[in-house]
Amino acid sequence: MTKPLAEAAGFRFWKPLVWDKKAIGMGYHYRARYEFILFFEKGKRKLTNLSIPDVLEAKRIRGGYPTEKPPEISEILINQSSSLGEVVADPFMGSGSTGIAALRSGRAFAGNDTNAKAVDLARNRLTELGKESAQLLARKGTAKQLALV
Numbered sequence: 820m821t822k823p824l825a826e827a828a829g830f831r832f833w834k835p836l837v838w839d840k841k842a843i844g845m846g847y848h849y850r851a852r853y854e855f856i857l858f859f860e861k862g863k864r865k866l867t868n869l870s871i872p873d874v875l876e877a878k879r880i881r882g883g884y885p886t887e888k889p890p891e892i893s894e895i896l897i898n899q900s901s902s903l904g905e906v907v908a909d910p911f912m913g914s915g916s917t918g919i920a921a922l923r924s925g926r927a928f929a930g931n932d933t934n935a936k937a938v939d940l941a942r943n944r945l946t947e948l949g950k951e952s953a954q955l956l957a958r959k960g961t962a963k964q965l966a967l968v
């Protein structure tokens with residue numbers, strides 16, 4: 820479902836990456852330890868480091884926001900595909916882990932979520948990082964947007 824939608828929006832699909840969560844999860848036969856990350860490109864953009872493998876390792880987060888991702892994974896992706904000072908956007912930011920990774924990597928961040936609790940959580944986490952002042956910039960419908968520079 821994601822691939823045709825992204826392609827219709829002008830993205831080229833390159834390959835799946837594997838997130839190795841370093842610990843087994845739910846299941847009975849061969850319990851789950853990985854998730855796929857779909858790698859798309861719009862326009863031409865050379866990756867920063869051509870020696871990064873297609874299996875990325877970071878321990879899963881237990882007991883956090885639903886399906887919260889470790890910032891270490893986003894940090895690799897952000898450093899590979901953007902430059903210092905550029906804006907990273909996550910329209911489904913949840914707990915703001917992509918924002919954490921963006922700020923740690925010297926990028927600006929713009930995030931959005933329809934869940935007001937997620938926006939509060941993300942704003943608190945990002946403010947605590949101490950590198951910025953978080954601002955709620957706008958509301959549209961039930962969605963809230965958060966932009967940090």
Ligand SMILES: C[S@@+](CC[C@H](N)C(=O)[O-])C[C@H]1O[C@@H](n2cnc3c(N)ncnc32)[C@H](O)[C@@H]1O
Nearest residue numbers: 886887888911912913914915916932933934937
């Ligand atoms: C998988 S979670 C994101 C988890 C996030 N990557 C993290 O590490 O915490 C998806 C998020 O998308 C939000 N969401 C779902 N539909 C949305 C929509 N139409 N617009 C904006 N946010 C939406 C949900 O509230 C949820 O917080």
